[in-house]
Every structure is written in C-alpha cells, then in structure tokens.
Amino acid sequence: MCASGHSFDAAKQGYFNLLVGKGTSFEADTAEMVAARVRFLESGHYRPLADAVAAAVVPLFPAEAATLLDSGTGTGHYLRVLLDTAGAAPARVTAIGLDISKFAMRRAARLNPEVTNxxxxVWQPLPVGDDSVDVVTVIFAPRNPSEFARVLRPGGRLVVVTPRAGHLAAIAEQTGMLGIEAGKDDRLIDAMSAQFRVETVRDLDVPLTLAPREVADLAYMGPAGHHLDRDELAARLAGLTSSSAVEARFRITVFCLAGRPR
Ligand SMILES: C[S@@+](CC[C@H](N)C(=O)[O-])C[C@H]1O[C@@H](n2cnc3c(N)ncnc32)[C@H](O)[C@@H]1O
Incomplete structure (x- = not known):
C-alpha cells in the first residue's frame, strides 16, 4: 500500500506492478517484441556491450555495499551480466529493475530473481527514496533526469547507453528501423545538463554477421517493433542473403551529479 492508499499487485511471476489505474499512455513493448529481444540477446551478439557496461559500472560501486537501479531494464539481460560481474567484486549489490512493460518484467523476474522488479x-515519481542509489543505468530506455538526480546519492553516477550515428545502418532501410538522427548525442547531454555533467564517454563498435532471422529479431525488438508488421517485415527481408554484415555503434556515457562531485 502506498502513501496515497493505493495497493499494488504482487504478480505470481515475481514482480510488483506499481502502475495505478490505466497507467501511462506510453506504448509499452509487446510480448512479441520482448520475445524477439530475448532471442536476439541470447544469441550473444551484444555481449561485448554487456561486458563494457559492466566494466563501466562495477568500479563505481562503493567498496562494501551498493544500490543499483536499472531503469527500463527490459528483459533484465544487461542487469544479469552486471550482477554476475559484480559478484566477483567485494561490494554487496542491491538491485532494482523497473520497466513499464509487464511482458518484459516477467522475463526479467525469471532471469534476475534476486532483483526487486x-x-x-519512469515519467512518474519513481518508487525509490531520495539519495538512496549509487548507480542508475539506462540502456536504450527513456530518461527522467530530475527523478534520477533525486534518487542518486551525492557522488552517485548515471550510466546511459545510446546508439550512435551509423548504428546498424546497413540494415536500417530494409527493415524499416528508425535511423539515429545527427546531433542526438548533443541533445542527450543538453537534456541532462540541469542535473548532470558528463564524466566519461566510451564508444564501442561491434561488427556483426547476422542471419535473416536475427535481422528480423533485431528490427522487431526496438522502437520500430511498435509500427512494424511481422508479415511486412518478412516480405521486406525476403531478399536478404544468408548473412548480413552490419556494425552496431554504441556510446556509454557516465554522468555525475552537477555541483555534487564525489
Ligand atoms: C529498447 S528497450 C531496452 C530494454 C533493456 N534496457 C535492454 O537494453 O535490453 C526500452 C525499454 O524501455 C521500456 N520503457 C519505455 N517507456 C518506459 C516508461 N515510460 N517507463 C518505464 N520503462 C519504459 C520499454 O518497455 C523497454 O523495455
């Protein structure tokens, strides 16, 4: 029960549903999009990104105990790799994963049973106390800078993963995936600048060789999945050769709180 008297559902699948009433008008990822995401991420093509995120985040944890919030956790894939990597470090990690999609959250709860899912x-006040989190991670998901700043402890960090210009460009047109507009990186930093300043930026390019089925999953698991029809996609991809060479281009930006250095 929250302070306003709402009670929330503890789903038998192992997560808590805190959406009240009809919830947000935002379009959550569907079950099909989530299934495509699970298949693609399990193929291991994005493992270098998961390892790079873990390498960026784990050293930010305080020595003894750390609290981590993965906002827009999706199926919990990156959080799993992060927690496994942190398992070898001394810090005890308490993790929270949040997402607006209950389909994603069912998967995340299965993969990460030790996490509060x-x-x-994310556009509502987050169910997390002020100054209580050491690291917020946001991987290809929406960002609410004022809420992230509120929940972070002084000295805490926000780690954001975004695609860069040219990301998956070789297959973007065929699949109807949305291209990355020029200037998007600057707009991200502008949008965060009232609360955060950039501490480090790491770019990661991952060359991929993808089977047609993997191209379809990659297209379907992202924002394009909201407006792509599966049959139309199959028709578009009918001409694909047995494998497509494509490059994934990522950026990992670590932000610290503006005016509150460690
Ligand atoms: C592209 S997916 C990324 C998921 C995960 N971080 C990953 O990389 O596998 C974006 C995620 O943001 C979630 N999302 C979109 N709008 C949201 C909102 N308003 N509040 C919370 N989560 C949201 C979607 O449901 C989806 O799981």
Whole structure:
C-alpha cells in the first residue's frame, strides 16, 4: 500500500506492478517484441556491450555495499551480466529493475530473481527514496533526469547507453528501423545538463554477421517493433542473403551529479 492508499499487485511471476489505474499512455513493448529481444540477446551478439557496461559500472560501486537501479531494464539481460560481474567484486549489490512493460518484467523476474522488479512508469515519481542509489543505468530506455538526480546519492553516477550515428545502418532501410538522427548525442547531454555533467564517454563498435532471422529479431525488438508488421517485415527481408554484415555503434556515457562531485 502506498502513501496515497493505493495497493499494488504482487504478480505470481515475481514482480510488483506499481502502475495505478490505466497507467501511462506510453506504448509499452509487446510480448512479441520482448520475445524477439530475448532471442536476439541470447544469441550473444551484444555481449561485448554487456561486458563494457559492466566494466563501466562495477568500479563505481562503493567498496562494501551498493544500490543499483536499472531503469527500463527490459528483459533484465544487461542487469544479469552486471550482477554476475559484480559478484566477483567485494561490494554487496542491491538491485532494482523497473520497466513499464509487464511482458518484459516477467522475463526479467525469471532471469534476475534476486532483483526487486517493478512495473512502473519512469515519467512518474519513481518508487525509490531520495539519495538512496549509487548507480542508475539506462540502456536504450527513456530518461527522467530530475527523478534520477533525486534518487542518486551525492557522488552517485548515471550510466546511459545510446546508439550512435551509423548504428546498424546497413540494415536500417530494409527493415524499416528508425535511423539515429545527427546531433542526438548533443541533445542527450543538453537534456541532462540541469542535473548532470558528463564524466566519461566510451564508444564501442561491434561488427556483426547476422542471419535473416536475427535481422528480423533485431528490427522487431526496438522502437520500430511498435509500427512494424511481422508479415511486412518478412516480405521486406525476403531478399536478404544468408548473412548480413552490419556494425552496431554504441556510446556509454557516465554522468555525475552537477555541483555534487564525489
Ligand atoms: C529498447 S528497450 C531496452 C530494454 C533493456 N534496457 C535492454 O537494453 O535490453 C526500452 C525499454 O524501455 C521500456 N520503457 C519505455 N517507456 C518506459 C516508461 N515510460 N517507463 C518505464 N520503462 C519504459 C520499454 O518497455 C523497454 O523495455
């Protein structure tokens, strides 16, 4: 029960649903999009990104105990790699995963049973106390800078993963995936600048060789999945050769709180 008297559902699948009433008008990822995401991420093509995120985040944990919030955790894939990597470090990690999609959260709860998994809307006040989190991670998911700043402890960090210009460019047109507009990186930094300043930036390029089925999953698991029809996609991809060479281009940006250095 929250302070306003709402009670919340503890789903038998192992997560808490904190969406009240009809919830947000935002379009959550569907079950099909989530299934495509699970298949693609399990293929290991994005493992170098998961390892790079873990390498960026784990050293930010305080020595003894750390609290981590993965906002827009999706199926919990990156959080799993992060927790496994942190398992070898001395810090005890308490992790919260949140996402607006209950389909994603069912998967995340299965993969990360030790995590507090919450279905909620990042555009609403987050169900996390002020100054209580050491690191917020946001991997290809929406960002609410004022809420992230509120929940972070002084000295805490926000780690954001975004695609860079040219990401998956070789297959973007065929699949109807949305291209990355020029200037997007600057807009991200501008949008965060009232609360955060950039501490480090790491770019990661991952060459991929993808089977047609993997191209379809990659297209379907992202924002394009909301407006792509599966049959139309199959028709578009009918001409694909047995493998497509494509490059994934990522950026990992670590932000610290503006005016509150460690
Ligand atoms: C592209 S997926 C990335 C998921 C995960 N971080 C990953 O990389 O596998 C974006 C995620 O953001 C979630 N999302 C979108 N809008 C949201 C909102 N308003 N509040 C919370 N999560 C949201 C979607 O449901 C989806 O799981």
């Amino acid at each position: 919450l279905v909620c809307d």
